[in-house]
Amino acid sequence: MVGPRGIVAAGIASLFGLELMKQGVKSAELITPLVFMIVLGTVLLNATTARPFAKLVGVFQQDLKGVLIIGSSSFSRIVAKYLKENQREVVIVDNNPSNVKLAKQMGIQAINANIYSDDLSENLELSDMGYLMALTGNASVNQKAIENFSGQFGEKGTYRIIFLKR
Amino acid sequence: MRDPKLNSEQALFSHTDDYIKLVNLARKHPEINELTVKDTNDFLHQLSTLNASENSVPLFVKILANDIQILPADPTQISISGNEKIVYLGQKLNVLSSEASQD
Known part of the structure; x- marks a missing residue:
């Protein structure tokens, strides 16, 4: 915080x-x-010692571990459950209330929202999220999710499922 | 679309596993398994074996206890030190190590 x-x-x-x-x-x-001089000195002291001190007392957040999953298919829910069991914070976003309900029944945090119209930042704390996995069955939705969140997660933090011509 | 060059670095899992395959596999084998790898060669070997199977899709690389890395379509982006596990969806496989398969 500055x-x-x-x-x-x-x-x-x-x-x-x-x-x-x-x-x-x-x-x-x-x-x-x-x-x-005192103000400057304490600001410098704070800036140079806060990180080592946080590491020393074990409260330093090494990496953003949270994963935001777009789409709540059966596949997404299995992936989310595995990540949750491995201490990753996981949030699923889907515009289908039935899919959201199924995810919640598995103990997964799930939000009923539409990435085209809803502002997800109002519904969830994106600062805890480090990765985005766009796993819907719609290539356009996945691409839109990547575009919406690439600023938040960076190019190395946003992933989407591929689509093959069958 | 099977050409890796046509999929960006943001593509997940592999260049051949699309939504339909993943959802079908999740219905058929709704389980996630782990496979220990010894080194980079073993990692790439196990990965190709898993990718070749119709009943498995590699998803993540688990490093140490609970540090999980998402598996991109280009696996060369992952560095392997020898303590990793491939996390995959599907039927539990008895995959031979790269050394054993060469014998």
Whole structure:
């Protein structure tokens, strides 16, 4: 998370520093640079030690393990169940309520949504997802899913099922 | 469409396993199995054996305990160190190792 760290302290220090200088308080001119140095120092300390500390205490997320599966066919549900059993977070999205219900009955998180019209980011936390598997029986839907989410997951994180001419 | 060049890096599993085959196989053999591989040669050998079978489709590569990598259509993108397992859908197969099959 990036934000204006110490901006309140810096603002107040500038205000009070100038006021105290006007009143002739000794060393008042040092307040503002001192506060800015402390703010800068703590920001640098935070930036350089947060990752090693998170690793040390075991709360560092190595990789985004979640898998978003588009399409809830029997094949998708078997894949989702296997991934879930192997500690992967899995979410299935399908526009067919029956398929969504079948997935939920297997204990899989499933959402009834249409990737053409619904904003999935409103329904699920995409920041936990690292991969997209487009597994519907419709090549256009799979391609649309890839296009919609390639920005989120990257080229190496989006996969689609192939289609063969039979 | 069977030409690998016609499918992008985003293609899943293999260049021959499409939706119809996957769904039919999931109905026929709704089970997922794992197969340990020794090295890259063994990995590619086992993969081709699984791909050649009508009753199996390789899906993932399992690295260590629970680290799972999605198997792309181009398997050369996967690096094998020897502790991996091929995760596949379908009938449990007794696949010979690449060394044994050469004997």
